Amino acid sequence: MVKVKFLGHAAFLIEGSKRILIDPFLTGNPAAAIKAEEVEADLILVTHAHGDHIGDAAAIARRTGAKIVAMYDIANYLVESESGITTIGMNYGPTEIDGVKIVQVPAWHSSSDGKYSIGNASGYIIELDGVRIYHAGDTFVFRDMELFAELYGPIDLALLPIGGHFTMGVKEAAKAVEFLKPKKVVPMHYNTWPPISADPEEFRRLVGDKAEVVILEPGETLEL
Numbered sequence: 001m002v003k004v005k006f007l008g009h010a011a012f013l014i015e016g017s018k019r020i021l022i023d024p025f026l027t028g029n030p031a032a033a034i035k036a037e038e039v040e041a042d043l044i045l046v047t048h049a050h051g052d053h054i055g056d057a058a059a060i061a062r063r064t065g066a067k068i069v070a071m072y073d074i075a076n077y078l079v080e081s082e083s084g085i086t087t088i089g090m091n092y093g094p095t096e097i098d099g100v101k102i103v104q105v106p107a108w109h110s111s112s113d114g115k116y117s118i119g120n121a122s123g124y125i126i127e128l129d130g131v132r133i134y135h136a137g138d139t140f141v142f143r144d145m146e147l148f149a150e151l152y153g154p155i156d157l158a159l160l161p162i163g164g165h166f167t168m169g170v171k172e173a174a175k176a177v178e179f180l181k182p183k184k185v186v187p188m189h190y191n192t193w194p195p196i197s198a199d200p201e202e203f204r205r206l207v208g209d210k211a212e213v214v215i216l217e218p219g220e221t222l223e224l
Helices: 057-064 072-081 144-152 170-180 200-210
Strands: 003-008 011-015 019-022 043-045 067-071 086-090 093-097 100-106 122-128 131-135 157-161 184-188 221-223
Touching (some): 003 184, 043 057, 057 067, 057 072, 067 072, 067 100, 086 093, 131 144, 157 170, 170 184, 170 200, 184 200
Parallel strands (some): 157 184
Antiparallel strands (some): 003 011, 011 019, 100 122, 122 131
């Protein structure tokens, strides 16, 4: 069994034979369900360099010994700016790390530390204990998502942003569900701040019977 815990915004903790933390923006996150110092992880996946995604990655990695997996440029940036951490830089494509199959896939979004552009934005398709999970990161919808489903499906769970303004909104995310064909989908990256206000029930209505929409509150867990 694999457990997926929503930590707020775009942060998730996936627990099975390994503990995989994704986009751990916890400190300063008004929706955070846990403090950074309370999280344990084996791997930390970062989708891009914006502060609301890279978040507490370095601090958690330093404390737990978790390896940070990120776009090559972001991994180098972290090593140069932080001490006592181990990073694994990669680019779009598949790899296997400590028994976890990971595919880094494109996302349509910017990636910077607020001043300089750092690498490209990405999403991840993770296979842990036979369960396949797609975390889209921050992105707009694009038809290559059909290719993700063709190459790496069936996808058991898709984690998709729905808040608009910086990412796709509910309409675009519902179209992404058509492309990805996941069994279940959890909306994320909404209602953290006013610019990304969205109604997850409207997303559920638009998805209809194409997938099971599971709306998680921060701190809640989905078992797969």
